[in-house]
Amino acid sequence: MQAELAPRKKTRPIRVGPVTIGGDHPIVVQSMTITDTRDVEETAAQCEALADVGCEMVRVAVVDDEAARALGKIKERIRLPLIADIHFNYRHALTAIEQGVDKVRINPGNIGGEEKFLEVIRRLRDAGMPARIGVNAGSLAMDLVEKYGYPTSDALVESAMRYLEVCDREGYTDFVVSLKSSSVPMTVQAYRKFAALETGVPLHIGVTEAGDPAYGAVKSAAGLGGLLVDGIGDTLRVSLLGDPTLEIPVAFDILKATGRRVINPEIVACPSCGRIEIDLERIVAEVKERLGTSKLPIVVSVLGCVVNGPGEAREADIGIAAGRGFGMLFKKGVMVRKLKEDEMVDALVEEIGRMEAEADTA
Numbered sequence: 001m002q003a004e005l006a007p008r009k010k011t012r013p014i015r016v017g018p019v020t021i022g023g024d025h026p027i028v029v030q031s032m033t034i035t036d037t038r039d040v041e042e043t044a045a046q047c048e049a050l051a052d053v054g055c056e057m058v059r060v061a062v063v064d065d066e067a068a069r070a071l072g073k074i075k076e077r078i079r080l081p082l083i084a085d086i087h088f089n090y091r092h093a094l095t096a097i098e099q100g101v102d103k104v105r106i107n108p109g110n111i112g113g114e115e116k117f118l119e120v121i122r123r124l125r126d127a128g129m130p131a132r133i134g135v136n137a138g139s140l141a142m143d144l145v146e147k148y149g150y151p152t153s154d155a156l157v158e159s160a161m162r163y164l165e166v167c168d169r170e171g172y173t174d175f176v177v178s179l180k181s182s183s184v185p186m187t188v189q190a191y192r193k194f195a196a197l198e199t200g201v202p203l204h205i206g207v208t209e210a211g212d213p214a215y216g217a218v219k220s221a222a223g224l225g226g227l228l229v230d231g232i233g234d235t236l237r238v239s240l241l242g243d244p245t246l247e248i249p250v251a252f253d254i255l256k257a258t259g260r261r262v263i264n265p266e267i268v269a270c271p272s273c274g275r276i277e278i279d280l281e282r283i284v285a286e287v288k289e290r291l292g293t294s295k296l297p298i299v300v301s302v303l304g305c306v307v308n309g310p311g312e313a314r315e316a317d318i319g320i321a322a323g324r325g326f327g328m329l330f331k332k333g334v335m336v337r338k339l340k341e342d343e344m345v346d347a348l349v350e351e352i353g354r355m356e357a358e359a360d361t362a
């Protein structure tokens, strides 16, 4: 399956604190706090909660000058690279730079015109600080809206290219770009068209305003999945309503499902059907729980009967193909043991434990 994965689009690496976005570096998972940034302790606590679940960089909303001046104190209290999210007032970007954040996200479409964008870019360049230039369908320049009639993927790309040219003239290259909309087709088309221009600029991918956790996860997977398979995307955020820590496992699951970044076992289970002869739901739930902390990037398949079971199990790194009250344990395509139903979970988990130990000593 991995053989079908397109190579990553070539982009230049951008350092954000200790993390690198782009080049051959792993696709970085990021999120955004929902606390009032002026509340330093609460915001820092949420940043730390995000770090605990695997988030790799965090963005905070800079709503006013007080929030901008809180950034340095937040940065002192957290482990993750800190990104200042700026809309409307370019002065907040200048304060964020002075506060020594790790990256600034600006939306050039709403900070008051090219002169102000230029001033921010020059200050970023002089401070050696990276940025995200975030183009958004909701804040396109008026002439582009007039030209295209309404926001389109072409309008998003044209808008991004304008800002790129400004950065180019100023000698500033230390940035990533995003081209977001709440429409999956528009978002996907915009990123594909931008990637085809081969600018070398790393891409932050995401579907904005994705929705409540259940639908937002589906919408993000629909938008980001195709891009990742195409090799597009160097950092991503899954945008879900509510607790941002919920975004992180969804982001890693999208990376895992697309084969772009696998940091723990992928458990493949059949949906089950009238042919099922074992309690597959219980077995899969138990396997998932017992592998909860495993960091082994392998495919584990648990199939309910002999129709597809042996074939699928052979494709996986390790797997069980069940029959009537028994199962066959396959490892790297070879059947290693026949098991009773009540032995399956223990045998599978023990075997994976051995694989983990082997990987640790390799």
Ligand code: SF4
Pocket: 270, 271, 272, 273, 274, 275, 276, 277, 303, 304, 305, 306, 307, 308, 309
């Ligand atoms: S593997 Fe067997 S039990 Fe599972 S869905 Fe396929 S046919 Fe049904």
